[in-house]
Ligand code: GLY
Ligand code: MN
């Protein structure tokens with residue numbers, strides 16, 4: 531079923547849908563730049579953009595009729611007869627919302643972010659292949675960086691090496707700012723690379739991802755610079771056990787909250803529950819953080835086509851932290867780990 535058809539199954543109405551966020555413009559039309567909008571009805575598909583993108587829009591969105599944004603919003607919404615417009619309430623400025631609801635006075639605007647996003651939760655085979663390739667680039671970058679990391683390099687230098695390797699391998703960008711957090715800085719779950727120099731005995735958490743053909747990758751490995759001490763070993767083994775057992779508990783149809791519970795239970799029983807503050811995992815796709823999540827509050831059931839991270843961590847202020855993250859795909863009853871980098875204790 532086409533993506534637009536799936537969208538209208540969710541909306542269950544004969545209204546129109548106005549798309550204003552890059553991820554949803556890309557998902558429904560294939561247009562790969564920002565600065566475009568979609569107006570879709572059951573029968574019509576319009577892409578609204580400016581002259582910088584006319585050639586690109588014609589190439590990438592052959593199913594959409596191109597409308598010059600210069601014609602104005604009254605003209606755009608006058609193209610359709612539907613009076614009800616479903617829109618992305620989380621992706622529109624107050625200014626634009628006021629302008630639309632003021633100018634397009636005959637139309638009723640209804641928030642529908644969740645329904646518009648929903649089809650993106652179930653990746654099709656083509657999307658799964660792209661995410662697999664994206665994750666492979668991450669794996670290759672990790673293998674590359676293991677040969678390069680040296681005492682005295684800054685976290686920023688390490689991050690730059692990972693990033694440039696991924697770009698040279700076909701990535702068009704980063705999923706998020708690369709995390710390279712060493713020593714006590716590794717207790718910051720999202721410690722973006724700094725000028726700190728890597729020292730002997732440091733834990734080093736590397737969390738990175740690239741964008742490849744429009745889709746994100748995401749992985750984390752924590753390494754030790756030199757031989758790990760007993761506490762580093764204890765925490766690493768704990769996080770690895772939590773991650774391995776959580777992955778083992780995943781199956782199509784499982785409650786996402788129950789997968790989080792497996793990892794959280796192991797870490798809590800070891801006395802570190804307070805040191806694992808975030809959810810176990812999130813979905814990954816066109817955006818780095820999508821739904822559903824492996825979180826204690828989730829009410830979602832895992833379905834074929836879902837791609838989620840499994841990333842338990844233990845973070846101890848003033849000491850450091852360990853996180854290990856893989857991407858898991860669910861495909862026709864099978865659970866596939868898309869991340870192949872080794873996880874046994876890595877000493878550099
Ligand atoms: N740093 C992004 C993530 O792993 O969620
Ligand atoms: Mn990550």
Ligand code: MN
Pocket residue numbers: 748812839841855
């Ligand atoms: Mn993640």
